[in-house]
Amino acid sequence: MGQNAAYTFSYKGTQLTKVAFEIEAVADGSGYDLYTYNGNLIAEVKTFNAANQNTATTTFTYNSNNQLTQAVKVQPANNYGFKSVFTYNVDGSVTVTGFSGTPAAQTTPSATVEKFYFHNGEVTQKEFVSNTTNFSVAYTYDNANHPMQNVTGINAIKLYSFIADGLFGMQHNVTKQITTVSGESPTEITMEADYNTSNYPVALYSADGLYQHQFTYFK
DSSP states (O other): OOOOEEEEEEEEETEEEEEEEEEESSOOOEEEEEEEETTTEEEEEEETTTOEEEEEEEEEOOTTTTTTEEEEEGGGGEEEEEEEEEEEEEEEEEEEEEEEEOSSSSEEEEEEEEEEEEEETTTEEEEEEEEEEEEEEEEEEEOOOOOTTTTTTTTHHHHHHHHTTTTTOOOOOEEEEEEEESSOOOOOOOOEEEHHHHHEEEEEEEETTOOOEOOOOOO
């Protein structure tokens, strides 16, 4: 897509401690995220730019079942805050409602509501509904290992990671993505993968060459 990005993940045991990023042609595209845990749950992520300035802080709230109920990302320098509220439905789906505002209070509802559907723990479809447009994205996965699958606490923030990063919010590797916009023909992206001897991906790529992901593992 004409843009390169690199993420380097650091751990203490199986807990994620830091993610350094280099994203091409994006404001504050160089920096790192620091992760803080409360037990086995990720409690907070602080984002720093290349000058080591704290540009954003995201805090996570869970219910008694260790399910994510709220994620609040604040950017004090911009006097901005955004809150995602997660509602668990009786059919097993999850509805995500957003609210924007200041770092102190987020009360203005987002125009778009997101809804996630699951099968065997993976997101199989997400829907976006607003007053102006409706669309959905369906996902198909392989049965191989995913680089993030054994990270402590990552599955509990799956939906937030899915929203924020996409590539990092899964337990398996996406092989097909079908986007359907109301009134238009579906758009399909098929991904192929190369795996190492431990059945982890070393490369994911689409046939048209628009999407390419490479993974390097360190001991």
